[in-house]
Amino acid sequence: MVGALRGQVFSMDALVSMVIVVMIIGTVSATSESIKNEIVSLIDWYERANVAENMLDVLLKSPGEPEDWHLDISKLEVVGLRSSNRSYALDYLKVMKLSSPEVIGKAIDISNGKDFMLEVFLSRYNVSINGTFPRVYLANVTFGLDNPSGGANFRVESPDGRDFTVSYILLRRSDGTEYENEEVCKLVKGNVLKLGNKNNKKEDESYINYMKIITTESTSIDDKKDDRPPIIVPPGTVIEIFILNKTSDLQINFNPCWQTLKITGQGNVVVTVSAYDSTVPNILGNYTFAQVVELQDIPTLSFSVINGTVINDKIIIEASMERSPWVEVEKRTVSIETFLYDLSANPSSEVPMIYGVLRSQLPAGSYLKITVPDLPGNMSFVVLSKSDMSGLMIYRMPFENIVRAVVVHGNTSIHYTGNSTSISIPLKDLFGNPQEGDTVAMWLYSLEGWDRGSVKIEIIPDIKWALAPKLDAAIIKLWVWDDS
Template sequence: MKRAQIFSLDAFIALTLTILLIGTISATSESLRNAISSVVSWYERANIPDNMLDVLLKTPGEPSNWNEDLVLLKSIGLREEDSPFISYEKALMFFNLVENQNPLVLDFLKNLSSGKPFCFEFYLGVWNFTADFTWNPNAGGVLSEFEVYSGECTIRGNRELTFTDPTIIQCAPFDVRGSASISSDAPLCILGSVDTHGSLTITVGHYPPPAGGPYPYLAINGDWVITGAVTVNVGGNAYIGGALIVRGEGARTINIAKDLVIFGDNTTNPYLIDISGSATINIGISGYLPGNLYLKVGNTWYASNKTGEWYEWSGEGWRKVSEPPVIRTTGSSTLNINGYPLSETWSPPTPPPCFTAGLPIEVSSVNLDYTYPQALNRSEAWGRVAYFKNNFTVNLVEIPENASWVEYASRVVSVDMRKYNTTIEVTSNYTRLISGVLKYTPPAYARFEIRVPNETGYALFIIVDGEDTKLLGVVKTRVSPYVQVYLWTNATENVSLQKTYVGNETSVRIRWVDVFSEFSSETGKPIEIWIYETNFSHPIYIIDEYNIGLLLDRKYELGLVKLWVWDER
C-alpha cells in the first residue's frame, strides 16, 4: 500500500469523527439552549405574581399619597409611607378605582402582569353584627314638655342633680351609689328601673306641698330598689311600673304627699311591695292632704285608704278583703296610709304620659363576632381584581380555559385599619365609618354632630368601645319635629338604654365620652363605629367638632392576599 493512500484513509476517518463530534455538540447545544430557554421562561412567569405582590404590597406607590390626588399618579402601592403595614384607605381607594374602570389603574395593572390574565384577591377579617330592633315612626319618643337628662346613668360619689323643668331620665337601670342628692321642681320620670345605694336624698316638689299645689309626681317605670340610707319626699303622686323593694339596714323614709300607684307590669319580683329591715313609708299627710295606695295584680286592682285595710275593685264597686299576697314586710317596717274615701264610680289610674310615649326605635339584642381572613372562602373576598381576555372585572366570572400554566402566590399582611374623617357621609348600610386605637379619654367638652335629612327615618349605628358594644339610634319621627338619639349598652349581653338626646329639626350634638367611655389603659383602647342600617333616603353626616382623630392611633388587623397568573390562552 502506498504511503499516500494510508494518509488519505486516516484523513477520511478523522474527518468523519470530526463531523460526528460537531453534530453531537450542535445537538447538545440546541438541547441546552432549549432547556435554558424553558427555565428562563418558567422563571419569568413564576416571578410575575411575586413581582406584582412586591410592587403592590411592599411599596407606598408614587407619589406616596397617590390615593389623595390621582393627577400625579405614577405607580400604585398599598403600603403605608412610613411603616411596613398595608393602608386600609389605599386598599379601599384601589378597589374603588378598579370598580370605576379608572384607566390609569387598569393600564398599570396590565403592565404589571405583562399583559397576562390574573386574579388578585384581598381578604380582611369580617365583623358579623346582628341587631334585633323595632322601628315605629308614629311613636312620640321624648314628650315635648319634658327635658331629657343626658348625664351618666351610673352616679357615683358625692353628686347633686337638680332639675327645674319636667325631666325624663331614659336610663335602664338608673344606678345611684354613694352620697347623692336628686331634686326636681317638676315631674321627674325615669323610664327604667332605679337602684339606689348609700346615702341618698330624693326630693320632687315641696313636701308638704303648698295648699292648691303644684303637685309634681315621681314616676319609675320599673323596679324601685332601695338599699342604704334613703330619704324620699314627693310633693304629689308616685308611680311605679314594677315593684317597690327596700333592702338592708339604716334609716329609710319615703314620704308621698298624694297617691302611690304600683302597676306591677315591669317586674319579675314576686312581691309588689317587698320591705325588709327598718323602713317607714308615709302615703298622704294626716290632717292635710290625703293619699291612697293602689296596687294592680294581674288585671285586678287593690286599694288601701287606711293603714291595714284593703279593698278589691270588682268592676262595679269595692269590697273589703284581706291584705293582698303581693305584699311582704319584715323587721320594724311601717306602712302608713292617710287616705280618702274610695269612690264607687272609680276608674283605674292611667300611667303617667312619659310611660306611654313609647320609643320610636327599640333594641332588644345585639350579637357580634369576628372571622379571621384565613377562614373565609372565595365568595367572601373583601376586594377582587380580575383581568381576562383584555377585560377587567371586580368579580371573578371565569377561569381561562386550556391555560398551559398557572402561577400562584399569597401573602399574609398586617393592615392599618385606622379610618377617620372630620366629616363622614353615611349613605349605605354595614359600613365601617371610624376605626383606630383611642390613646386617651376624650375630654368632657368634646362633641360631634349628627345631621339628618328633614324627613322621617332612622339610622342605627354599632359601636365597638374596647370590649363593650354600644348602639346609637338616630330617629326623626312623624310625631316630633326634633331629631332624637338613643344610646344603648350591651353589658353582660343585656341591652339597656343609657342616654337620650334631643336636638333641633335636622341635627343633634353628642359628647364623645358618652360613646367612648373613660378608660385608664396605657396601651389605648380599640374603637370602631359602623353604620348598621339606615332608611333615610338622603345621606346622614357625622361632623366632628373636636377632631377626635388627634387621639386615634393605628389599629392593625390581619389580611390575606392571593394572586393567580395564567398564560395568554
C-alpha cells in the first residue's frame, strides 16, 4: 500500500516537472520568435534607412565619375554633386543638371530598386523692376529750321488731336522771368497765349522763349509738314520747347488755364524740342535663404521615380507613398558654390548671367557693350554690387537711328548715347567700386522687340578671371519608399 502511494507521488512530481519544462520551452520559443521578429524588423529598417543615407552620401560626398561630367552628360558613369574645388560644397551647375533624363537614370542605379523623390531648395535672389526707365524720346530735335516753306506746322496735342492735360507748366521769358502753373494764367488773353514777340510793339521787348510741361496722358509731338510719323510719349513725360525765332507763330490754347491745353504753330515756327520721362523705376533684389524656400515649399528642382518611371504628378506620388508600408525621409543642409558667367543667357528674374564674388578689382576702363538689330526695341538689366541694386535699360526708339541707354541708381539716372547699332556703358557706372570678396551679379531682366539671338552682350575686357564662386546654403531632401 505504501509502495503504491510512493509510485503515485513520483508520477505526480514527474508530471508537474514536465509541465514546468513545457512551459519554459514554450516561453523561450515565444521569446525567441519575438526576438527574431524584432531582429528582422530592425534589419528591414536598417536596409530602408540605408537606401536614403547611401543615396545622399553618393550624391553629396562624391564629385561623380568623371568629375566634370556636367560638361558632357553623355560621359556620366556615377552621379555626384560635390564640387571639384571644395570638398565641403556642392557644384551649382551639377545640381541644376539633376533633373535631366541621363542623370535621373544614374540616380536610379543607386536607389537599390526603391521608389524615391528628390527635392532641392537653393538660396536665391529674385529681382524686379517696378515702374519704367526714364527714356529720352527727343533730344534737342529742331523742327522747322530746314523747311523751305516757312517753318514747322508744329503740334503738341493728344494722339487724336484733342487738348491734353499736364501736371506742371513753366514759361520763361528771354529776360529770365519765370511763370509756373497758376502764374501762367496772368499772361493769357482769353484762352490763348501767344509766344515769341511777333505781336509785340517793340522789337527789343522780352518774349517767352522756353516752356516746360509734364504730361499726365499720352501726348503727340508732330510737325505736319514732316513726313515722319508723330512721336507719341506716355504720361509723365517732360517736354521742353525752346523757341528759336522771336517772331514765332507758336501759341498755347488753354481749356481752361492752366492744366488743359494744346500747343500749335503754323508758319514762322522754329523750335528745338526735348522729351523724356520724369520718373525712375524701383529696382529690387530679394535674397531668400534655403531654409525659407523650404518652408515655402517651392523647390528649385524636384523629381520622383516610381517603379523605374519618372513621375511628376503629386497626386500619383502621394498615392504611391500611401500604398507603401514604410516611407523614409532624409534631409541634409549643405553649402553650394555658384559661379555663373553666361553672357548669352535668356531673360530671367531669378537666374543671373553673372554671379560670383570678386577675387580682384574690376579692370580699369572695362565696359559693357551691347549690339542690337537695326530695329526698335529695348532690353533691361538688374545689377547687384555688394548690396546695392541698380538698373540698366538699352533702347532704340522707332523714330531714331540711334541706340540709347539709361542707368538708374536710386532716384538718379545717367543717360548714354551710342551709334546706330551699339552702345557701351562703363562698368564703374554699373557696379560702382566693389572690393575683393563682394558679391557681384547681373541679370538680363527683359527683352522686347528684339530676338535674343540678334542681341550681342560683351564685357571688354572679359572679367571672368576676376570672379570666384560664391557660397550659399542649400537643402537636399530625399524620400524613399517601396510601392512594388
